[in-house]
Amino acid sequence: DVVSKAFADFLAEQVQAKHVHEFLTTNFVIPGKLRTAQRYRNVLNRFFRWAIVQGIRSDNPVDPISLKAPQKRDRYITDTEFHAIRDALLIGDDGRKNASGPMIQVYVDLLYLTGQRGQDIRLLRWQQIDESLGVIRFKPSKTLKSSGAKVDVPITQPIADVLAQAKGFMRVRARLSPYVVHNLEGSAYTAHGVGTAWERARNRVGIEDATLKDLRAKHATDAEKAG
Numbered sequence: 001d002v003v004s005k006a007f008a009d010f011l012a013e014q015v016q017a018k019h020v021h022e023f024l025t026t027n028f029v030i031p032g033k034l035r036t037a038q039r040y041r042n043v044l045n046r047f048f049r050w051a052i053v054q055g056i057r058s059d060n061p062v063d064p065i066s067l068k069a070p071q072k073r074d075r076y077i078t079d080t081e082f083h084a085i086r087d088a089l090l091i092g093d094d095g096r097k098n099a100s101g102p103m104i105q106v107y108v109d110l111l112y113l114t115g116q117r118g119q120d121i122r123l124l125r126w127q128q129i130d131e132s133l134g135v136i137r138f139k140p141s142k143t144l145k146s147s148g149a150k151v152d153v154p155i156t157q158p159i160a161d162v163l164a165q166a167k168g169f170m171r172v173r174a175r176l177s178p179y180v181v182h183n184l185e186g187s188a189y190t191a192h193g194v195g196t197a198w199e200r201a202r203n204r205v206g207i208e209d210a211t212l213k214d215l216r217a218k219h220a221t222d223a224e225k226a227g
Helices: 002-006 017-029 034-053 079-088 101-114 118-122 157-167 191-204 214-225
Strands: 135-138 151-154
Touching: 002 017, 002 034, 017 034, 079 101, 079 191, 101 118, 101 157, 101 191, 101 214, 118 191
Parallel strands: none
Antiparallel strands: 135 151
16 A cells, blocks of 8 residues: 555556655655565565566666665563563553453463464464474464475473463354464454554553564573573
């Protein structure tokens, strides 16, 4: 929608490198959203490569454009911060009990304990949990279309405890949800859904610049500290 609105007055063959550069600079680079700028550059790059294949144009106006690489995050979420945000998930902005809070807690616990990506936890199904071998079988979304590599994460006692808690939430409106983490309708959460819940809880306890993606870094950092 953002691209469509910005280039509404252009046909595909009319777009020049200066137009793409202005779009990326004005909307993302100047506001400091360098990672977002890179994502939009990649989207436009794929579109214009497709346009070349279709015979709509003979060049790609994205090719001459290079962007400054975003700085790597070095944010570490402390144990105190993690537990404060986790506890805040149970209470809504109105001060009342949040019905979806316990399930979002399951989500953030599994993010931290397994070290897997958010999408792979959101879409985790019960059939991927092999209790006979004591592992959770992940098919990482990032490698699904490339190497197809699979990851077996051992079910440690803390993970087993979280899964046991999640089993208590399986029955949704007289049916069983196939997802370990699911909303009140039994469907998998969207990235926006879990992200909003985390952000609101974080704001309620006054913690800044702590994202769900930082939990993967926390997992790796804590694992290294533990040997």
